[in-house]
Amino acid sequence: MQKQSHIGIIGGGAAAVALVAHVARQAADSGMDAPVITIFDPADVIGLGVAYATRDPAHVLNVPAAGMSLWPDRPNDFLDWLNTYPGWRVLDPSFEDMAVTPYSFMPRMVYGAYLRDHLAQVNEWVNVTHCRAMVTNVVPQDAGIAVSCGAQTQVFDAVALACGNVAPVRVPGMEVNAPTIPLYGLRPNDIPSGFTGKRVMILGTGLSMVDAVLTLDRIGYDGQIVAVSRHGLLPQPHAPQMLTPRPAFVAPDALPSSARGMMQALRRAAREGDWRAAVDSLRPFSNKIWRGLSLTERARLRRVLPYWAVHRHRMAPHVALRLQELMGAGRLSIHHGRADYVRGDGNNGVVVGVDGVDHACDAVISALGYRSDPFAPGSLTATLVDTGVLAVDGPAMRIYDDATLRLHADARLYGLGPVLGAAFIETTAMPDIRQQAAAIAATLLVR
Known part of the structure; x- marks a missing residue:
């Protein structure tokens, strides 16, 4: 022993x-x-x-x-x-x-x-x-x-x-103003059940934003929800039904050695069927491809990672459907822009600076995720x-x-x-x- x-x-x-x-x-x-x-x-x-x-x-x-x-x-x-x-x-x-x-x-x-x-x-x-x-x-x-x-x-x-x-990622002004303004999302479960207000701004448009929207929807919030991020990209939905796995579009003994080669192969594969199946077929090889790239090629590929992420990390079908309903009803809107600062407006509200322009809202939810x-x-x-x-x-x-x-x-x-x-x-x-x-x-x- x-x-x-x-x-x-x-x-x-x-x-x-x-x-x-x-x-x-x-x-x-x-x-x-x-x-x-x-x-x-x-x-x-x-x-x-x-x-x-x-x-x-x-x-x-x-x-x-x-x-x-x-x-x-x-x-x-x-x-x-x-x-x-x-x-x-x-x-x-x-x-x-x-x-x-x-x-x-x-x-x-x-x-x-x-x-x-x-x-x-x-x-x-x-x-x-x-x-x-x-x-x-x-x-x-x-x-x-x-x-x-x-x-x-x-x-x-x-x-x-x-x-x-x-x-967590922070926007300037968040921590210093957090005790005095309606700022949520810094901890799990901290959006109050009695949340009200005509307009709430969510910082981030990824899966954490999706969580925040679902919480607001569940507690009956009926105001306007505005979500903003640098790229304004929303996670894509999973297919309505389970897809049949497809063979990988890369050969294990001839993996792409450049960012361009990688993206070209992915685009070709996506044209041959459901793009989700193409993305999923890459999973067994993703890390090996990444580790085989030079630091220069990794840096090039990193520039498109925000676009990759919304296709790779997807929403459940019923969640995507609910967000589409909210957007169709005018209750949820997605925007691109850089959040520069967060501060109180002196009247229990919040001002968020996006690309240097002030936007007033009743509350802010941080959905910027974690570093x-x-x-x-x-x-x-x-x-x-x-x-x-x-x-x-x-x-x-x-x-x-x-x-x-x-x-x-x-x-x-x-x-x-x-x-x-x-x-x-x-x-x-x-x-x-x-x-x-x-x-x-x-x-x-x-x-």
Whole structure:
């Protein structure tokens, strides 16, 4: 029997749960003593993160149930859980008679319950402790890797960075004016049920904006909703029915080596059928293509990523239909422009500067999302770059071993999920995270 391992996981969202689950499976299969895992996250509850902490039943996954399993080799696990453990139906009255099919876009709070349930089931194979603290430093040592939370330090055999996205994007004036103006969306579930006003402005037009619109619609808000972002792009809808998977339009042994070649191949494939099937067929190769591009070509491709994102990260069909209804009724409008500042108007209202022009509204909702930049000032990863623990390759963290996602030349320091932003083009969705978790777990218990 092998020696017991001590593993630290920094971050307590979906990526952390996926890694714990895969470590538990490895431990059970190997017959070793139960690893001791410490999850560092200041949140009261682990396993939810920002996305699955929502309590709004209108907030749904943007991937159908058939694609949300924690396990690469058990693709129907989430679907089976939905049909086997009906306890999730009591989370909201609207869930009682909710139909479940492989193409169901389930409420995100239900997926949070799935993650929490899996976390509760691993106690036989791993010992999990939740440390409610913010990690301030990580230092590789001869004896292992030291993780510090202020004055407290613990040493682990291995550490995984599962930090998720860093701080929310802010517009100048947001933080200083937040206590005195009607500004919402900075935390999950903070749009009040009694929200009123003739006009609300949402900053951002992505999936976070969609969430905000759905919340306003659910609570009966009947005023005007104006959403603005730099490109004014709205996420595209999923197909009304599940599409038949199509063969990839790229050959594994002849992947595009330039941004232009990549986009030309994608456009050709989209002309041959439903563009969604073409985009989805690229998933198994996206990261390999990205990693094979030069830094110059990555920079060129990055310029079109906003357009790629709205086609890649799509809305559930019923959600897209509701937004179209609201736009058709004149209650929702989408605009492009740069939000420059937010300030109070001195009369309980808000003024938002868009491209230098003042726009008055009764409230502002921030739907700008979270930074995927691992080097954002104040983030742990930025600190680790400054101290030399992490190295960089252009705008991304250096990955020393793509197979195991090791982030240090010598120490057993790994990364998964959004923390690998810029190093990979696909690293935020569960289909990517579960593959990463399986790869890291396979090496964590090897001493």
